[in-house]
Amino acid sequence: xxxxxxxxKDKLAGILWEDEDGFHFEYGKDYLxxxxxxxxxxxxxxxxxxxxxxILHPFFDGLIPxxxxxxxxxxxxxxxxxxxxxxxxACCKDCIGAVSIEPIETKKS
Numbered sequence: 271x272x273x274x275x276x277x278x279k280d281k282l283a284g285i286l287w288e289d290e291d292g293f294h295f296e297y298g299k300d301y302l303x304x305x306x307x308x309x310x311x312x313x314x315x316x317x318x319x320x321x322x323x324x325i326l327h328p329f330f331d332g333l334i335p336x337x338x339x340x341x342x343x344x345x346x347x348x349x350x351x352x353x354x355x356x357x358x359x360a361c362c363k364d365c366i367g368a369v370s371i372e373p374i375e376t377k378k379s
Contacts, residue, residue, distance in 0.1 A: 272355050273374035278310045286330065286371070288355045295321040295330075310369050326354040333362045333369065 273287040276295065281304070284297040297316060301307050309315050311329040321327065334357045335343060343349060349356050362371040 271376060272359065273376060274359055275372045275374060276310060277370045277372065278308060279368045280370075283307075283310050283369075285374070286358075288326075292322060292324045293326050293330075293355070294323075295327060326358065330354075330358055330371075333365050333371065334358055335361055 271287060271289045273285060275282055276284045276286050278301075281301060282298055283301045284295055286293070286295045288294075295314065297307075297318070299318075302316060302318065307316055313329050314321060314327065325331075331354055334340070334354060339361075340351065340357070343357060343361050344351055347360050349360060351357070358371055359373040364370060
């Protein structure tokens with residue numbers, strides 16, 4: 271399982287993870303209960319229910335670089351262009367805009 275913290279304007283907004291059932295995003299309770307929480311995307315409105323999808327949600331996929339920048343990421347980190355979660359974790363800590371992604375290190379058993 272791969273996980274990431276999703277930040278909106280430097281506030282932890284929620285957690286994104288990938289497992290054998292697909293991709294999931296959940297807003298954090300603290301974020302939802304904070305003063306004036308904002309959705310990270312119009313396609314991911316605020317709610318307590320988890321967003322589940324078989325593919326990486328288009329909003330998150332849209333954060334991944336394209337073109338020559340994607341080529342550099344694939345070559346330098348040896349990431350398969352089809353591994354969208356790995357590209358997101360490797361390339362999206364400092365995105366253009368209000369959202370950033372930070373990998374959560376998980377213990378390997």
